Amino acid sequence: MNPKNNLLVGAIIAVVVVTSYDVGVEPIAFFEGLPNLGIVAKEMTEFESEHWGTAFWAMLETIEMAFVGTIIGVLISLPLSIFAARNISSKFVYAPLRALLAATRTFPSILWAILFVIVVGLGPFAGILAITLYTVGFISKLQYESIEAIDYDPVEATNAIGLSKLQLIRYVIIPESAPHLLSQILYMFDYNVRQTSILGIVGAGGIGFYIINYIKFFEYGKAAVFMLVVLIAVLAIDWASVKIRDRYIMKAEHGRQLKVSN
Amino acid sequence: MENEENKPASISTLSIIQMRDVSASYDSKNAILKNVSMNVHRGTNYAIVGASGSGKSTLLKLMNGMMIPSNGIVLYNYQKPDVKNKSYKKSMAKIGYIPQTLGLVKNSTVMDNVMIGALPRIDGVKSFFKIFPKKEIEYAHDILKLVGLDEKSDRKVHMLSGGEKRRVAIARALMQKPHVLLADEIVSELDSVTAREVMDVIKDAQQKLNLTSIMIHHDMNLALEYANRVAVIKEGEKVLEIGVEGEQIIDFQTGNLTQQEILEMYSESQK
Numbered sequence: 001m002n003p004k005n006n007l008l009v010g011a012i013i014a015v016v017v018v019t020s021y022d023v024g025v026e027p028i029a030f031f032e033g034l035p036n037l038g039i040v041a042k043e044m045t046e047f048e049s050e051h052w053g054t055a056f057w058a059m060l061e062t063i064e065m066a067f068v069g070t071i072i073g074v075l076i077s078l079p080l081s082i083f084a085a086r087n088i089s090s091k092f093v094y095a096p097l098r099a100l101l102a103a104t105r106t107f108p109s110i111l112w113a114i115l116f117v118i119v120v121g122l123g124p125f126a127g128i129l130a131i132t133l134y135t136v137g138f139i140s141k142l143q144y145e146s147i148e149a150i151d152y153d154p155v156e157a158t159n160a161i162g163l164s165k166l167q168l169i170r171y172v173i174i175p176e177s178a179p180h181l182l183s184q185i186l187y188m189f190d191y192n193v194r195q196t197s198i199l200g201i202v203g204a205g206g207i208g209f210y211i212i213n214y215i216k217f218f219e220y221g222k223a224a225v226f227m228l229v230v231l232i233a234v235l236a237i238d239w240a241s242v243k244i245r246d247r248y249i250m251k252a253e254h255g256r257q258l259k260v261s262n
Numbered sequence: 263m264e265n266e267e268n269k270p271a272s273i274s275t276l277s278i279i280q281m282r283d284v285s286a287s288y289d290s291k292n293a294i295l296k297n298v299s300m301n302v303h304r305g306t307n308y309a310i311v312g313a314s315g316s317g318k319s320t321l322l323k324l325m326n327g328m329m330i331p332s333n334g335i336v337l338y339n340y341q342k343p344d345v346k347n348k349s350y351k352k353s354m355a356k357i358g359y360i361p362q363t364l365g366l367v368k369n370s371t372v373m374d375n376v377m378i379g380a381l382p383r384i385d386g387v388k389s390f391f392k393i394f395p396k397k398e399i400e401y402a403h404d405i406l407k408l409v410g411l412d413e414k415s416d417r418k419v420h421m422l423s424g425g426e427k428r429r430v431a432i433a434r435a436l437m438q439k440p441h442v443l444l445a446d447e448i449v450s451e452l453d454s455v456t457a458r459e460v461m462d463v464i465k466d467a468q469q470k471l472n473l474t475s476i477m478i479h480h481d482m483n484l485a486l487e488y489a490n491r492v493a494v495i496k497e498g499e500k501v502l503e504i505g506v507e508g509e510q511i512i513d514f515q516t517g518n519l520t521q522q523e524i525l526e527m528y529s530e531s532q533k
Binding site for chain 2: 153171
């Protein structure tokens with residue numbers, strides 16, 4: 001290691017120490033507090049099984065919210081991503097649109113949820129709006145990037161035939177960028193289910209409402225039931241989206257000869 | 263420039279494409295083509311042969327208006343080709359251009375790719391929802407039968423073989439109901455058997471649809487076999503132009519030649 005690197009490592013350590021002090025990092029408190037974790041863990045194992053039903057319905061609501069938000073978000077994203085693609089739109093359209101989309105991604109969906117609770121009141125609808133907005137920001141970005149990365153040869157060839165812009169989009173741009181879309185939607189839905197699980201904390205519907213309230217009142221046993229349901233649901237969705245990806249997307253990208261064994 | 267445009271050039275009504283003293287370059291320094299003149303008559307099978315980097319592809323791009331000459335004049339049907347010019351769009355639809363990369367939409371079906379050729383004739387809103395007039399669909403099937411791909415019309419293009427992909431590109435170009443077919447090294451990457459199969463498809467289509475074709479070849483033998491006129495390009499200049507009529511090969515400067523002599527002249531010109 002040369003002296004320059006030593007200096008750099010030293011500087012980083014110094015910054016970590018100073019900033020830790022600044023924000024009040026107390027390692028002693030952590031170790032002193034560890035037994036509390038044991039208490040929580042012990043209480044969590046004392047399931048209150050009469051809550052399974054409630055937890056199931058709350059999780060279903062969460063998934064429904066994520067589903068509706070994802071689908072509406074994607075539907076809005078598709079035209080937006082075309083307007084935001086540099087190789088299709090003019091600078092005066094894509095530049096402001098990209099700035100707007102970047103702004104929607106700046107805040108986590110829970111902040112948007114607070115805003116929409118103020119706008120439409122407590123309940124799942126505020127959560128759906130938050131998820132939709134976040135999805136629009138995210139899918140539009142992923143999609144305009146894949147539009148910008150498409151193979152340019154068919155675009156050039158069909159331009160020489162004299163297609164209109166709308167026809168070019170419909171017959172070249174969309175089919176060429178579509179294989180990525182399905183996997184992006186699956187990924188987004190997966191992500192949105194996790195996000196929606198905590199939106200209840202600000203009163204925007206979903207299972208998070210129960211979790212935060214039981215924790216507030218130290219009812220860890222009840223909270224544990226709801227958290228376990230979230231865990232199972234997220235794992236199940238993850239597993240399902242891998243299956244869907246293998247079955248449909250791999251086939252779309254590598255042709256029909258690929259066999260999927262179950 | 264103004265003068266040259268207005269000059270009543272010695273235009274033959276037989277010609278479909280004319281080039282007079284054409285130069286072209288991508289930047290202002292290095293010319294890719296230098297003073298090339300060419301005259302393609304209707305119904306000709308014209309071949310352009312030359313080493314890679316000699317400027318062959320540029321010639322085709324000048325003919326269909328993807329490039330504009332820096333000097334000289336290019337005429338297609340007495341119009342200056344320019345894909346950026348909106349009033350030229352109708353004429354453009356009548357030039358079937360097959361780039362070397364083919365430019366197929368790989369995630370679409372054969373049928374969707376072929377239909378792209380018909381799109382300039384179809385109303386924008388209807389075409390957006392893939393609503394096509396019945397006679398266009400029938401014509402697409404006719405074309406696919408002609409190139410021997412009708413039973414694979416629902417296949418995705420990325421699943422086809424190299425020869426089949428070329429047939430799709432040919433079908434798309436024919437779907438344009440073109441007056442002239444431009445193809446850039448369409449068989450260069452194929453083995454000689456498949457190459458001849460593809461060339462036979464084009465020859466067949468040409469006879470049935472009364473087409474003029476201008477094709478770039480890498481292989482002089484293939485050019486002599488399928489074309490009735492061959493131009494040789496070397497370093498951006500046309501160094502040789504010959505007519506082929508059966509076994510007879512005519513050089514317009516030196517008179518009749520044998521195929522052996524022409525191949526020797528060709529390999530000489532490429533040195």
